[in-house]
Amino acid sequence: MLGIPDKSVPACSTCHGQHAEGTGGFPRLAGRYADYVEKQILVFWSAGLRPRGEVMKTISDNMSDRDIRAVAAFMEAFPAEAEAAASPAVDR
Template identity: 40%
Template sequence: MTCYLKLPINARRRSSTPQWRVSALLLATGLLLPATHAWSDAAPNATPNATPNAAQQLAVGVCATCHGARGISNLPKIPVLAGQGEAYLTAQLHAFKTQTRGDADAIGYMWGMAADLTDEQILNLSHYYSTAAAPTPATVSTRQAVTAQITLGAHIYTQGIADRGVPACSACHGPDAHGLGDFPRLASQHAAYITKQLLSFQNTTRDVAVMHAVTTTLKNAEMTAVATYLQALP
């Protein structure tokens, strides 16, 4: 996916029905065609009904276009949701809805998606994805350059970079990167997505104090290294 959406925010936020907005988003991203039949199946149940079953239909009929039916996306800039922590997913959906998580991709893709979700739908969607099985990482290349990145990434993840004040990521995200409490899972996430988030924390377009402090002195090559390491973790 190379085309990133640049609709005026107001057109996306306060226009007519959610169905209209979602269709417009998908059309604008060129994604509607493969999803047409799934979307029309899900549309009648997509809005006020907040049962777990309706959340599942919403996930399969709408979110799946980008995130995959069980939360495993094939697109490197679209995050894997399967196996992610429930409380973290809930917090992020609220952050999109209240427009406090705001880098360009969050604005372009997720503000419109989350705008009309009810609290109950958010809880049920978060439960659906957190209980879906996380992906099995692809076999890692043995090319020297990749091996070197993974070695550096593992070092940063488990020990940080002491002389530049970068803490060990494992302290918060867990030794296996499966997440701890409210701290998100990072294992088997797309490297391109992780790198992009680290840049957004650094430049505060995704404004989270703790991750801004972690990334302040991190160099781009170090971000790529830790992301490559994390993508390969089961």
């Protein structure tokens, strides 16, 4: 997850975790359906809504439709197990 440096688009891992597992107030992206990720980016692009919306609006403003589709497809292909691996075990 390198981002798009020539467009000032940082790597998703900067906020969403090394494996896109989600961190703090930033949601998990790993394993999400591409359609979902694409729609979320477009919501930020069009309205800048949601928590941390201003940051994502700035990022998405610099992304082309092709960039958005590529990120969405990458996240769908990224193992959803990254979240489970990153979470501590819970004894029951």
